[in-house]
Amino acid sequence: MHPVTPVRTYVLIWLTLTILTFVTFYVSTINLGALNIVVALGIAFTKMMLVIWFFMHVRTDNPLTKLFVFAGFFWMAILLALTLGDYFSRAWMPLGKFW
Amino acid sequence: MGQQFDSATFGMWVFLLTEIMFFGGMFGAYTVYRSMYPEAFAATSNFMNPAFGAANTAVLIVSSLTMALAVRAAHLGQQKILQIMLVLTMIFGTAFLVIKGFEYHEHWVDMKVPLFPGHWAWDGPLAPPQFAHQAQILFCFYFFMTGFHAIHMVVGLGIMTTILLMARKGSFGPTYYTPVEVSGLYWHFVDIVWIFLFPLLYLIGHTKNLI
Amino acid sequence: MSTALQEPQTTETVNYLNAQYGWKSWLFTTDHKRIAVLYLISISVMFALGGVFAGLIRTELLTPEGDLFNSDTYNKIFTMHGVVMIFFFLIPSIPATFGNFLVPMMIGAKDLAFPRINLLSWYIYIAGALFALAAIVMGGVDTGWTFYTPFSTTYSNTFVITAAVGVFIAGFSSILTGLNFIVTVHKMRAPGMTWGRLPLFVWANYATALIQVLGTPVVAITLALVGLERAFHIGIFDPAIGGDPILFQHMFWFYSHPAVYIMILPGMGVISELVTCFSRKGVFGYSFIAGSSLGIAIIGFLVWGHHMFVTGMSMYAGLYFSFLTMVVAVPSAIKVFNWTATMFRGSISYETPMLYAFGFIGLFTIGGLTGLFLGTLGMDVHLTDTYFVVAHFHYVMVGGMVLAYMGALHFWWPKITGKMYPDGWGKFSALLVFVGFNLTFFPQFILGYLGQPRRYHAYAPEFQVLNVMSTAGASVLGVGFLIPLIYLLWSLKYGKAAGNNPWGAKGLEWTTQSPPTTFNFDVTPIVTEEAYEYAKHEEAHVG
Numbered sequence: 032m033h034p035v036t037p038v039r040t041y042v043l044i045w046l047t048l049t050i051l052t053f054v055t056f057y058v059s060t061i062n063l064g065a066l067n068i069v070v071a072l073g074i075a076f077t078k079m080m081l082v083i084w085f086f087m088h089v090r091t092d093n094p095l096t097k098l099f100v101f102a103g104f105f106w107m108a109i110l111l112a113l114t115l116g117d118y119f120s121r122a123w124m125p126l127g128k129f130w
Numbered sequence: 131m132g133q134q135f136d137s138a139t140f141g142m143w144v145f146l147l148t149e150i151m152f153f154g155g156m157f158g159a160y161t162v163y164r165s166m167y168p169e170a171f172a173a174t175s176n177f178m179n180p181a182f183g184a185a186n187t188a189v190l191i192v193s194s195l196t197m198a199l200a201v202r203a204a205h206l207g208q209q210k211i212l213q214i215m216l217v218l219t220m221i222f223g224t225a226f227l228v229i230k231g232f233e234y235h236e237h238w239v240d241m242k243v244p245l246f247p248g249h250w251a252w253d254g255p256l257a258p259p260q261f262a263h264q265a266q267i268l269f270c271f272y273f274f275m276t277g278f279h280a281i282h283m284v285v286g287l288g289i290m291t292t293i294l295l296m297a298r299k300g301s302f303g304p305t306y307y308t309p310v311e312v313s314g315l316y317w318h319f320v321d322i323v324w325i326f327l328f329p330l331l332y333l334i335g336h337t338k339n340l341i
Numbered sequence: 342m343s344t345a346l347q348e349p350q351t352t353e354t355v356n357y358l359n360a361q362y363g364w365k366s367w368l369f370t371t372d373h374k375r376i377a378v379l380y381l382i383s384i385s386v387m388f389a390l391g392g393v394f395a396g397l398i399r400t401e402l403l404t405p406e407g408d409l410f411n412s413d414t415y416n417k418i419f420t421m422h423g424v425v426m427i428f429f430f431l432i433p434s435i436p437a438t439f440g441n442f443l444v445p446m447m448i449g450a451k452d453l454a455f456p457r458i459n460l461l462s463w464y465i466y467i468a469g470a471l472f473a474l475a476a477i478v479m480g481g482v483d484t485g486w487t488f489y490t491p492f493s494t495t496y497s498n499t500f501v502i503t504a505a506v507g508v509f510i511a512g513f514s515s516i517l518t519g520l521n522f523i524v525t526v527h528k529m530r531a532p533g534m535t536w537g538r539l540p541l542f543v544w545a546n547y548a549t550a551l552i553q554v555l556g557t558p559v560v561a562i563t564l565a566l567v568g569l570e571r572a573f574h575i576g577i578f579d580p581a582i583g584g585d586p587i588l589f590q591h592m593f594w595f596y597s598h599p600a601v602y603i604m605i606l607p608g609m610g611v612i613s614e615l616v617t618c619f620s621r622k623g624v625f626g627y628s629f630i631a632g633s634s635l636g637i638a639i640i641g642f643l644v645w646g647h648h649m650f651v652t653g654m655s656m657y658a659g660l661y662f663s664f665l666t667m668v669v670a671v672p673s674a675i676k677v678f679n680w681t682a683t684m685f686r687g688s689i690s691y692e693t694p695m696l697y698a699f700g701f702i703g704l705f706t707i708g709g710l711t712g713l714f715l716g717t718l719g720m721d722v723h724l725t726d727t728y729f730v731v732a733h734f735h736y737v738m739v740g741g742m743v744l745a746y747m748g749a750l751h752f753w754w755p756k757i758t759g760k761m762y763p764d765g766w767g768k769f770s771a772l773l774v775f776v777g778f779n780l781t782f783f784p785q786f787i788l789g790y791l792g793q794p795r796r797y798h799a800y801a802p803e804f805q806v807l808n809v810m811s812t813a814g815a816s817v818l819g820v821g822f823l824i825p826l827i828y829l830l831w832s833l834k835y836g837k838a839a840g841n842n843p844w845g846a847k848g849l850e851w852t853t854q855s856p857p858t859t860f861n862f863d864v865t866p867i868v869t870e871e872a873y874e875y876a877k878h879e880e881a882h883v884g
Contacts, residue, residue: 033205035206038199044195045195049191074329086195086197092139100143110154111161114162144520147555148520148557149558153562155561155562162585264583266582267584
């Protein structure tokens, strides 16, 4: 059972999420080159953490739940990292990229 | 009761772990193709409508708020507020699907649906022909990722209906609101998937509207 | 009320088998023990089906020419052998049967955390199996169990989607089982049952459950994409239109390599239980065995590229996958050393379960070591897609896992059914299995090294002698599996009553009656001793 979160907190988080949505939309219309992806994903990550931490009550959860939440994202990162590692390191091969 | 609540929420988190890996697999494949075909991707994003995406994002975020408030109401035994919040959540969830429907229709009319032979055409000034095949792949991923997400939304609406019916029978209160909490976790997770889909599919890599 | 030395209970006492009668009480049960029995029957049927396909393969390979089947039919046969054996026998095998039956009892609980989800997982398994059977009956699939693209997506003319749907569905059965075990072990241990006192069988199933939960969804989405590509004629993995078959393999093997650890870890858990009981000695290095289960589960997710060394994957990726493959062998080796150390100066007896345990340790070691050959980049270029690979994985899957499954079956049969089987026949069959297995698969190491490729219905004539040996061994192996079917079923009616603890083993499951009551324990046990506290110089056989 979690302690009851005040309505104020939920509304504040919602406001933050909505503002971040506007920000990410607006920033995407400006050409920042490679930074566009960084900013967009960074904002998405922040929004995700807000939802997880407050709306999904992980802030007041026990360490075991927090560990499992982290593990889920870590495992997805393993899939992405090692797969992309193959594709990106092909450029170092003598014959260059294969695509 | 505490142990059952603990077990149920933990169990739902373990299930959400499987969902992270399920969508993660798709995100992974999509990322590989994006990095393989950056120009083709830039071309496809000319056909995405960020306004639809932003509207959907806003709608889902509000639905997460109402869902969190519903769980809170169940915890406090506030039956009326619980039911109102559940209904609002479902309304916003349905609004999401309706907006998505408009968006899919627009793609259908624009001939950008590679799944059906009569509705895929890669031509026009915004569609460089050398990227036809890659664009098809990327559009497939667009439809699969948003499609699987939409399926999860529909399931979510089904779950909310069940919870609403149980709430109307007065099943929930301070000593027992586990199904509401657990359904809330599922709903928020579906929201989080969209939080990532929105920038990846609509916002980055496109060449139009850039200042 | 009950001790280990009391009168053997007859099955006329109320137990989970006779507490309720009628098909509804079985098909709507939420008792983990009944669900385990439902799984036991189902996977035995699938094992037999997979065995029939194996028999057909070995029969064709008696002669160098492809004279029994044409190549298309042969492709279907080995595909169905693989699909059935892997997805419908090995993956569920121990967790769904002995795991379901024993994990709650071993931790002192009345049932799993989510009994209805447990029943649902069995129904989902059956649904998946029906799709797979439909694919077989309609004409089969010929892509290999690995569904490599673009053959499976574009060029195959067989029932790929049906089979993929079957595997997809069965995957969810696996996920739900894993989910149940994880929550159960975390949240439902009896008072005093700390993590450090858990039977190693529970540790093994827990580690397996982690893999099931984290890995299976990826093969689910991969097969979903294959099905969608086939259904809509789009080109996600088709190189002709910009798709990448290597991406398919990355996604497929991300699950399918950890899947082999799903298939072996529970077996290792069983061996820990058998070795300690039949050596009358606590397991040597308990925390190392427990930790190595987790180690295998985690590192096992980092090595999948070793199935892809020759595909065109980057050499650098090959390097790190090869290195990690060497690393993942370490926890397995730790287990083998610890089991051996457990037996050292133990009071060893040679009942049927222990014979299977001995077989496992030797054969798994050979299988594991040959995996290291394959994990070496240079050697793999020579050995990949030859019979060396086939021999390697059959040594670990059959010589390892299936032997562990037989050991588990013979060890816990008295607990599950309340009956003893004739141990003489058990020992004889174990010997047949061991001899038959080695005769079948050892020649295949040589054949592979000499260059016979896998998945071909014909081979060069100079390989015939070894192939004939292999087929002869397969016949012996088949008999070795058939005989237990007979005497185990016989024992249900005519076997001696088993008593609570016919082996004198430690563990909460042996404190209950045989067969147990529906709720396992009248009173929640309170655990005060460490696992496997066998007294020194204890009698080899109690009761």
